[in-house]
Amino acid sequence: MNVIDIQKLTKSFGSTRALRGINLTVRQGEVHGFIGPNGAGKSTTIRILLGILRKTSGQITLLDGDPWKDAVRLHRRLAYVPGDVTLWPDLSGGEIIDLLGRLHGGLDVSRKKQLLERFQLDPAKKSGTYSKGNRQKVALVAAFSCEAELYLLDEPTSGLDPLMEAVFQECVAEIKKAGKTVLLSSHILSEVEALCDRVSIIRQGQIVESGTISQLRHLTRSTVNVETGTAAIGLGKLYGVYDMSRKGLKYSFSVDSDAMTKVMEMLLPLEIKSLTVEPPSLEELFMRHYGDGIGEKGGTAK
C-alpha cells in the first residue's frame, strides 16, 4: 500500500516552474530518501504534501486523502520537521513543544521527556537564546513525541552535531521498527544510506531516479583495478569502459554495470593477477545525477 502517491505533479510560482511532473510513491513502512540539489523542488513537494502550497496540476494521494482538502484530518496522522525552524523567541522550548503537541491532538509525555534527555535539550530556556541546532531539536522532539503514521522530515538534521545526528538516526530506526513511514529529505548521504530503504532523486523539478540504493548503484559504474599477465590491448576502447589509466600492467578504469561481463570475458584469458571491483560510492551516484555539466553517462568516454 502506498502512503504517498504522487502522479505528474506540477507547481508554478508565476512564471517559474518549480515542479515539472513529479512521480513519487512512498510505500507503507518504508523510509524513503528524497535527495537532490538545492532548489530542485524537495521542500516545495513536501509543502504541497502538507497542504500549505496548492498544486498547479497532477494527482496526489496522501494516506487516504487529498493533502489540500483534507489537510487537518490528515495532519492528525502525520508529523513534520522543517529544515529551518523559527520559533517564538519569547516562548521557552518546552512551551513550544507542548503547544505543538496540543495542536497535533496530544503528545506522549513520557516519550517527550525521554527525547528531551536524548537530545540534551533544556526546555526551560527561552527559544530566542537557542542556537540553530537547538531550534531544530525543538521541532524534532515535538514531532517524535507525537503519535503519527507518517513522518515528513525536510532536512531535519541541519545544524545538529554528529552526536545528535546519531540520536536522530536511532529515532528514525525506532519509528521504522514500529511500522511507521518516513519521507526523509536530506543532503547528508551517510544518513540516507544508513536509514533509507528506497531513494528518489529529484533534479530541476523532476524525479530523475527512484529505487533501492542497490538498484541505483546498478545504474552506474564500478571502479575496477586489475593487474594482468599480458597487456590488455583495446580494453579502454570497449563499450562502457571509461577513465582508463595504465601503469605497466596495472589498469584502473570505471565500467558500466551492464558492460561488466564483456570486460571480464576480455580479462580472463590475460591471466588476472589481482582484481578489485569497488561499487560506486553514494557520493558518486549523486554527483552523476546532481551534476549538470557531466554527460549522459558521466566522465569522459574513450
Added chain:
Amino acid sequence: MRISDFSGTGTLIRLILRRDRYLLPLWILLPVILALIVAVTFTAMADKGMQSVLAEFDKDPLVSAVLGPVMSFDLSGAIVWRGTSQMALVLGIGSLLTVIRHTRRDEETGRSELIRAYAVGPYANLTAALLLAVILNLSSGVLIALSNIALGGAAAGSFLLGGTMSVVGCFFAGIGALGVQLRENSGTARGFGVAVIGLGIVMMVLNNLGGGYTLLRWVTPMAWQRVTKPFAGNHGWSLIHFSVFAAIPVAIAYVLSARRDLGAGVLLARPGLSEAAPSLSSPLALAWRLHKRSFIGWLAGTVLYIVVFSAFSPGLSKSGGISGWLSGLGGTDWIDEAGLGYVFISIGIYLASLFAAAYVITAVLRLKKEENEGRAEMLVDKQVGRIRWMSSHLIIAALCSAALLTAAGIAGGLSYGLAAGDLCNGFWRIFAMNVTKIPPVWILLGITALLYGLWPRITALSWVVWASFCMLELVWEAQLIDWPLMRISPFSYAHYTIDITNLPLPPLLGLICLSAILTGIGLIGFRNRDISIKA
C-alpha cells in the same frame, strides 16, 4: 468553509494571549487612559462650568475646524468631542499591529509552516488573530464605557461610545487582515494599514472642516461617533451598519487567504536584482537601501497630508473670526492679526513634526532589528567598525527625517501659497515652519540612539518619551501647565504659537548640539557593549 478549516483556533488564541500578555493590556488600557486624561483636563478647566467651557470651544472657529462641533455639553460630551479621535487612533494601530504580528509576521518567519503541519486548519491563524483583536476592542470598549459611567455619564451613552470605539478598532483589525494577504512581507501590510489610518485622519479633519456632518462621516471610522451620537441622541442602530462595514475587509481577507499559498501574497513576489548596483558598496549605501521603501511611504504620506491641509487652510481665513482660545494660550500678539487659516496650518505642521519624530524613532530602531536578527554580525565581521555600522543607520535616519520636513515645506509652501494667492510670502513662511521642526525631531533621534547604544532592552522608552512630548502639548493646550514647563518639550522651541518670522534660532542650534551629544553617547555605548542576537 468547513469546521475543520478552523481547527486549532482555540489553541492559537491561547498562544497569542501568552505571547502578548504584556502588550494586550497596554492596547486595552491606553484608550481608557486617554479618555481619563481628557476627563481630567476638562474637569480642571471647568471651574466656571463645563457647559460654558465647551460652548466657548464650540464657538471658536479654529478649534471647531480641527475638532468639529461639540455634540453634548457635559463631561461625557467633552470626552466624545476631544477623545474619540485619539482612542480610535490607538485602537486602530493596536488592532492593526496585533493582527499583522500574529498572521503575516508568523508566515514570514516560517513559524506558520511549523504550525500548519499540525492539525491546524487553513483559517485558524487568521481567525485566532481576528478574534483576539475583537476581544481586545470589546474589552477596551467595555472599560471605556465603565470609566465613563464612573465619571457620571449615562449608561446608554457610555456603552454606545465604548461600542463605537470597539467597532472602529475591529474595522482596522480587518484592514490588517486584508493587508497581510497582499504580499509576502509584513512591511507591506503595515504600510497598507498605516496608509488607511492616515487617510482616515485626513478624512476626519476634512469632515470637521466641513462642519462635522458631511457624508464623509459615514465612511471615516474616526468620525463614526458623529453618526452613532453617544450622549446626543444615541443612534445605537448605526453600530450595526458599521459592524457590517467593518466585516467587509475581513470577508475579503478570508476569500483571498483561501486563494493563496502559505507564505506567499496574492500579488506575486517581484524578483530582485541579480547583481548589486555599483553604489551598494558601503554600510551607508546598505542602510539607505534598507530604509528606502519605508521612507518613500512616509514621504508620500507626509506630502499628501501637508498638501491637503495647506490647500484648505487659506479658505478658513476668509470666514473671518478670531480664535479666543488660541489668543488666550500663547499670550503672543501676532495670532490675532494673522488669519485663522494661517494658524490652522501652523498647527497642522506642528502635528506633522510629531509624526516625523515617530518616523525617526522607527528608523533608528531598525538598528535593533538588524542586530537581533543577526545581520549586524554579518557586517561587523567585515571591514566595518561598530561605530561605522551604527552611524550608517543614524545618518540615514537624520537625513530622511530632515528630507521629510523639507519636502513637506516645499509641497506645503507651494500648496498654501497658490491657494492663498500670495505664493512668495506664503511659500517661505510655510517652508520655514517645516524646516525649523528638524532640530526637535533630531532630539528624538538622539534619545533613541542613546537608549539603543547603552540600554538596548529598553529602547521602547523612546516611544514613552515621544508620547510624553505629545501629552505635554495637550496638557498645555488645556492650560493645565504653564509655558515654562512646556519648554521641556523640544518641540516648544519651534512652537506654532511663536511667530515664524520672529523665531529665535540659537535654541534650535542648541537642540542640534544636544542631539549630537546624545547620539555620540549612544555610539560610544554601542562600541562597548555585547551584540545580541535573538533569532
